[in-house]
Amino acid sequence: MKTTILGYPRIGKTRELKKACEQYWAGKTTETDLINTASNIKKDNWLNQQQIGIDSIPSNDFSFYDQVLDTCLTLGCIPERFKKINHNNLLNLYFAMARGLQNDHIDVTAMEMTKWFDTNYHYIVPEFEKNQSFSFFSKKIIDEYKEALSHGVKTKPVIIAPVTFLLLGKEKETGFDKLDLLENLLPVYFEILDELSKLGVEYIQFDEPCLALDITTKAQDAITYTYKAISEKFPHLKIFLANYFDCYGNNLNLALNLPVHTLHLDLVRCSLQIDDILHTENFNPKTHISLGLVDGRNIWINNFEDSLKIIDKITTKIPADKLWIATSCSLLHVPYDLNSEKNIQPDIKQWLAFAQQKLEEVVAIKHLASADNNDFVYLFEENKLANINKSKSKIIHNSNVKNRVNNLSASYSERNSTFKIRQAKQKHSLKLPLFPTTTIGSFPQTKEVRNWRLQHKKGQLSTENYNKNIAEEIEKSIRFQEHIGLDVLVHGEFERNDMVEYFGERLNGFVFSDFGWVQSYGSRCVKPPILFGDVSRKEPLTVAWSTYAQSLTPLPVKGMLTGPVTILQWSFVRNDQPRATTCNQIALAIRDEVADLEANGIKIIQIDEPAIREGLPLRKNEWQHYLNWAINAFKISASVAKDETQIHTHMCYSEFNDIIEDIAKMDADVITIETSRSEMELLDAFVNFKYPNEIGPGVYDIHSPRVPTVTEIEILLNKAKEVLPKEHIWVNPDCGLKTRHWLETKTALKNLVFVAKKLREEALQLA
Ligand SMILES: Nc1nc2c(c(=O)[nH]1)N[C@@H](CNc1ccc(C(=O)N[C@@H](CCC(=O)N[C@@H](CCC(=O)N[C@@H](CCC(=O)O)C(=O)O)C(=O)O)C(=O)O)cc1)CN2
Ligand code: MET
Numbered sequence: 080m081k082t083t084i085l086g087y088p089r090i091g092k093t094r095e096l097k098k099a100c101e102q103y104w105a106g107k108t109t110e111t112d113l114i115n116t117a118s119n120i121k122k123d124n125w126l127n128q129q130q131i132g133i134d135s136i137p138s139n140d141f142s143f144y145d146q147v148l149d150t151c152l153t154l155g156c157i158p159e160r161f162k163k164i165n166h167n168n169l170l171n172l173y174f175a176m177a178r179g180l181q182n183d184h185i186d187v188t189a190m191e192m193t194k195w196f197d198t199n200y201h202y203i204v205p206e207f208e209k210n211q212s213f214s215f216f217s218k219k220i221i222d223e224y225k226e227a228l229s230h231g232v233k234t235k236p237v238i239i240a241p242v243t244f245l246l247l248g249k250e251k252e253t254g255f256d257k258l259d260l261l262e263n264l265l266p267v268y269f270e271i272l273d274e275l276s277k278l279g280v281e282y283i284q285f286d287e288p289c290l291a292l293d294i295t296t297k298a299q300d301a302i303t304y305t306y307k308a309i310s311e312k313f314p315h316l317k318i319f320l321a322n323y324f325d326c327y328g329n330n331l332n333l334a335l336n337l338p339v340h341t342l343h344l345d346l347v348r349c350s351l352q353i354d355d356i357l358h359t360e361n362f363n364p365k366t367h368i369s370l371g372l373v374d375g376r377n378i379w380i381n382n383f384e385d386s387l388k389i390i391d392k393i394t395t396k397i398p399a400d401k402l403w404i405a406t407s408c409s410l411l412h413v414p415y416d417l418n419s420e421k422n423i424q425p426d427i428k429q430w431l432a433f434a435q436q437k438l439e440e441v442v443a444i445k446h447l448a449s450a451d452n453n454d455f456v457y458l459f460e461e462n463k464l465a466n467i468n469k470s471k472s473k474i475i476h477n478s479n480v481k482n483r484v485n486n487l488s489a490s491y492s493e494r495n496s497t498f499k500i501r502q503a504k505q506k507h508s509l510k511l512p513l514f515p516t517t518t519i520g521s522f523p524q525t526k527e528v529r530n531w532r533l534q535h536k537k538g539q540l541s542t543e544n545y546n547k548n549i550a551e552e553i554e555k556s557i558r559f560q561e562h563i564g565l566d567v568l569v570h571g572e573f574e575r576n577d578m579v580e581y582f583g584e585r586l587n588g589f590v591f592s593d594f595g596w597v598q599s600y601g602s603r604c605v606k607p608p609i610l611f612g613d614v615s616r617k618e619p620l621t622v623a624w625s626t627y628a629q630s631l632t633p634l635p636v637k638g639m640l641t642g643p644v645t646i647l648q649w650s651f652v653r654n655d656q657p658r659a660t661t662c663n664q665i666a667l668a669i670r671d672e673v674a675d676l677e678a679n680g681i682k683i684i685q686i687d688e689p690a691i692r693e694g695l696p697l698r699k700n701e702w703q704h705y706l707n708w709a710i711n712a713f714k715i716s717a718s719v720a721k722d723e724t725q726i727h728t729h730m731c732y733s734e735f736n737d738i739i740e741d742i743a744k745m746d747a748d749v750i751t752i753e754t755s756r757s758e759m760e761l762l763d764a765f766v767n768f769k770y771p772n773e774i775g776p777g778v779y780d781i782h783s784p785r786v787p788t789v790t791e792i793e794i795l796l797n798k799a800k801e802v803l804p805k806e807h808i809w810v811n812p813d814c815g816l817k818t819r820h821w822l823e824t825k826t827a828l829k830n831l832v833f834v835a836k837k838l839r840e841e842a843l844q845l846a
């Protein structure tokens with residue numbers, strides 16, 4: 080048996096890459112500095128894996144920003160608008176594609192970004208044109224292989240497979256099918272494989288996670304065609320086919336018939352695959368199997384006893400020398416090292432494993448399964464004990480919370496009146512103008528604000544002074560919003576480290592890491608709270624800051640809450656009860672908060688649910704079950720509000736077209752959604768479905784430092800006006816402004832208000 084992993088975190092143990100990139104973008108450091116930081120991270124990752132005993136170590140799993148963007152560069156898939164950027168400076172071209180570029184000479188928009196399958200990781204969406212040509216442009220995959228060799232590590236390069244690459248991308252014009260680009264694409268892959276083979280590469284990992292989706296027959300055929308072509312040209316190359324995040328499902332027979340060396344199984348998401356393999360007659364006895372036993376998506380320890388049972392079962396059919404012990408997917412989605420954590424209580428810490436511990440688990444499972452090394456037996460006992468005491472632990476269970484969830488009835492999920500009635504009452508009480516302007520919640524989280532928080536945490540800034548600083552920041556933001564003429568204000572979320580972590584910190588049932596960072600997109604990281612037990616609210620979570628902000632102004636200030644599905648989705652969640660049950664527990668805590676905000680005079684409450692789409696199961700036949708409990712959880716939290724209280728929700732970074740009916744069932748009075756990068760394309764769904772409630776389609780792409788011009792905003796709003804009743808349209812950015820600087824934020828918001836006022840006047844003149 081051999082060990083492998085599918086990929087490793089790359090932001091660095093102390094987020095070195097994040098810091099290095101941000102410094103470089105700010106013009107404070109050189110390209111050489113950035114490249115050196117990257118080299119050190121890669122070297123540490125490789126040597127660490129080697130030392131722990133991983134037999135096949137990945138390379139090209141590193142990325143400065145995103146692995147799909149890397150693949151675009153590798154394949155010369157560079158949209159036309161970037162051609163004017165100097166192609167000799169690859170890194171700058173690369174970052175321009177990721178982030179857009181705006182200076183005195185150049186103004187190009189960034190490429191779109193969307194969620195990587197059902198994760199909170201975002202990838203850059205490849206753009207395709209009809210007859211698109213490709214070329215072997217960036218040599219990153221070659222360079223990284225050589226780089227690892229120079230440290231004495233012979234790696235398994237990872238590459239996104241051709242069909243998955245095409246399926247992840249977007250057709251930028253009509254009249255063709257992106258899958259037809261395979262003919263142009265494959266020769267470039269051949270060139271890459273040729274060069275890798277010449278360097279002596281033995282294994283190559285083809286990431287083909289589209290096999291976890293419902294794909295068309297055409298896509299299936301394209302996959303078969305691809306691997307046949309590759310194996311004919313490169314018969315000696317050992318292809319490690321990596322599907323993850325779900326079963327092969329109805330792609331299983333296809334996968335079993337591919338001429339690949341190894342088939343990887345994600346046994347965490349789909350343990351039943353073992354039986355599929357055991358019972359099929361299609362199994363090619365030459366095929367090796369990679370057992371993805373160690374969870375790459377969550378932070379709980381493995382259950383060695385269960386893993387060994389699976390191995391016992393599979394060895395009845397496949398000999399041990401044809402098996403890999405592996406992680407279920409790349410470890411990109413978990414933090415680096417539990418050993419850095421000094422503040423997690425020991426009874427919980429013993430249940431946790433971060434990337435470093437997962438490497439150790441993979442190696443331990445191999446030795447335990449082969450019984451070749453007695454040194455590992457004590458680990459088995461330790462693991463068994465930890466799993467037993469977790470199943471019995473008193474700190475997990477709270478009967479009051481369980482009773483409240485068990486007693487939920489349909490009445491918890493409905494507002495008192497229909498939308499039309501509520502709309503009329505809200506119109507009367509809020510008196511908002513046509514095309515009301517608002518923002519999504521957060522204002523820039525400056526270095527200063529973050530440093531106050533850090534100092535406060537370290538005890539260097541008193542709570543009194545920390546609160547005083549935050550209060551001042553809120554007041555400044557209220558004055559700014561009044562000054563530029565926004566209609567519905569926000570307090571700015573300065574007191575929050577993150578929209579999920581902040582809530583987790585204030586609820587029972589969660590613990591926190593100090594260094595548990597995971598990449599979300601580019602240099603942006605999150606520290607997902609660890610939800611280990613029954614969830615309940617100790618005390619009001621946001622009432623104090625919201626009411627303070629409201630006390631400063633006669634204009635309505637939105638209360639700002641994170642919804643139950645998003646808190647669930649962006650936490651590391653317990654795996655001992657259904658997610659739906661956990662979600663209802665969170666929903667009740669948020670419901671209590673909505674009631675308290677309302678009771679304290681807050682007239683508009685936004686419950687953010689940006690993660691509702693990403694939580695959707697990968698296969699369609701499981702969608703409805705998920706949507707039923709997820710939408711219901713949102714409604715449990717919102718429906719306590721009286722008719723006059725306007726409930727907003729917000730969503731971003733997803734395609735909502737396919738779940739629009741369920742979004743409508745959430746029955747929020749207003750939904751603000753991200754639409755600007757896709758030029759309002761997203762609105763089609765809302766229009767086709769005749770979405771009944773009010774909508775704020777985003778007109779400011781907040782993930783780029785670019786300032787949208789008045790003309791751009793006007794074009795977007797005119798598109799919205801063509802298809803939506805004007806009484807239903809709100810004017811707002813795509814998402815919160817926490818990642819932006821004040822300078823660009825101010826100009827952008829002024830432009831936004833300017834356009835809204837212009838449209839208002841035009842409408843008045845028409846009337
Ligand atoms: N959980 C989550 N998922 C999400 C989003 C989100 O907002 N939250 N938004 C969407 C896009 N994803 C995003 C993910 C992260 C960030 C983001 O801004 N992250 C920050 C970290 C936020 C945070 O936790 N900040 C802490 C700690 C900040 C920190 O690094 N402090 C420094 C000190 C201060 C400094 O020098 O900056 C340190 O500890 O060394 C705080 O403010 O308290 C970052 O990477 O920079 C934005 C969007 C989708 N998924
Ligand atoms: C990722 S959605 C963010 C919503 C949040 N209210 C904010 O403005 O930051």
Ligand SMILES: [Zn+2]
Nearest residue numbers: 689731814815
């Ligand atoms: Zn958002």
